Amino acid sequence: MRTGAWGRSALIELSLVATLAAACSAQRGPDAARPRSIEPSPHPMSTGAPPGAGPATADAALGEAPSCGALGCRLYDTPEQAFARVLETQPLILGIGEAHAPKGSERIPSATRRFSESMLPALRDKASDLVIELWLPDPRCIKQSKRVEARQKPVTETQAETNQNDYVVFGKRSDAIGIRPHALRPTCEEYEKILAAGEGDVGVMLTLIARHTAAQAKTLLARNQERQSPKLVLLYGGALHNDLEPAQGREAWSFGPELNELTHGRYVELDLIVPEFIKDNESWRALPWYAHFDPQKHPTKTSLFNPRPGSYVLIFPRLEPTESSRDGGVEAP
Numbered sequence: 001m002r003t004g005a006w007g008r009s010a011l012i013e014l015s016l017v018a019t020l021a022a023a024c025s026a027q028r029g030p031d032a033a034r035p036r037s038i039e040p041s042p043h044p045m046s047t048g049a050p051p052g053a054g055p056a057t058a059d060a061a062l063g064e065a066p067s068c069g070a071l072g073c074r075l076y077d078t079p080e081q082a083f084a085r086v087l088e089t090q091p092l093i094l095g096i097g098e099a100h101a102p103k104g105s106e107r108i109p110s111a112t113r114r115f116s117e118s119m120l121p122a123l124r125d126k127a128s129d130l131v132i133e134l135w136l137p138d139p140r141c142i143k144q145s146k147r148v149e150a151r152q153k154p155v156t157e158t159q160a161e162t163n164q165n166d167y168v169v170f171g172k173r174s175d176a177i178g179i180r181p182h183a184l185r186p187t188c189e190e191y192e193k194i195l196a197a198g199e200g201d202v203g204v205m206l207t208l209i210a211r212h213t214a215a216q217a218k219t220l221l222a223r224n225q226e227r228q229s230p231k232l233v234l235l236y237g238g239a240l241h242n243d244l245e246p247a248q249g250r251e252a253w254s255f256g257p258e259l260n261e262l263t264h265g266r267y268v269e270l271d272l273i274v275p276e277f278i279k280d281n282e283s284w285r286a287l288p289w290y291a292h293f294d295p296q297k298h299p300t301k302t303s304l305f306n307p308r309p310g311s312y313v314l315i316f317p318r319l320e321p322t323e324s325s326r327d328g329g330v331e332a333p
Contacts, residue, residue: 133237
């Protein structure tokens with residue numbers, strides 16, 4: 001998909017259902033077919049770790065930055081520096097997830113905007129493709145897609161009005177530096193399945209997002225392998241689908257375990273968090289890093305947590321006063 005396609009934003013729907021996941025009942029989709037194994041290959045961002053050694057090998061590099069507590073937390077002067085450390089783990093697939101910006105937060109740059117403006121350039125010549133959580137409806141089922149869109153209004157109306165445009169701009173910026181952007185293309189039958197699910201439609205959509213993203217990632221990675229290209233595949237969407245260890249009952253909503261197995265441990269999960277969006281509620285408190293992050297400390301620094309091998313959480317510096325650190329915000333993904 002080239003730049004022209006990304007200019008037709010009127011045809012693109014942004015799926016923002018991931019933020020409802022914490023409130024949804026657990027649902028499982030049919031088991032996906034097992035992919036063929038991808039053989040490990042050397043990566044141009046190598047720091048000396050042997051090919052195929054996996055993300056855990058390079059995690060020790062985080063020790064060069066000042067510690068900020070448990071779960072391997074390190075402090076960096078900029079998000080770009082923290083992102084560079086993540087890239088040292090040599091991923092073949094990098095699954096980035098965000099907590100979508102909530103309505104009323106338009107004055108605060110979203111994670112998508114920050115990443116596309118200041119961190120994406122680091123992937124020039126290092127990433128081949130971007131699979132982004134934008135839905136591109138089949139023209140043959142526009143009516144069904146509009147009905148699904150209407151059903152999701154209770155979700156989308158809580159989101160910042162700039163979210164969809166941020167994703168479209170992200171795709172165009174990616175394309176401009178030679179990283180091919182790809183949207184998700186649900187079939188008419190899948191739209192009908194969502195509509196037929198009734199109150200379970202959110203779970204169906206979350207499962208479809210994970211399946212479509214994983215399918216594209218596998219195809220693009222296989223193509224890179226056939227061309228003997230060491231470039232990585234970048235995935236970007238809600239911070240739920242990229243989980244390496246999804247919560248019980250939500251396994252069908254995440255592509256992390258499948259892609260990690262496919263790449264022999266060279267899949268990396270990275271969550272991007274805007275601190276002003278964090279809220280003191282059960283959903284956020286359930287996240288492993290929450291109890292160890294103090295928004296009052298080092299507000300101008302970037303925090304990078306490493307809760308488990310191959311899993312990272314990057315928390316941007318604050319732009320708002322720290323007194324409101326946990327007032328308001330968005331439900332955790």
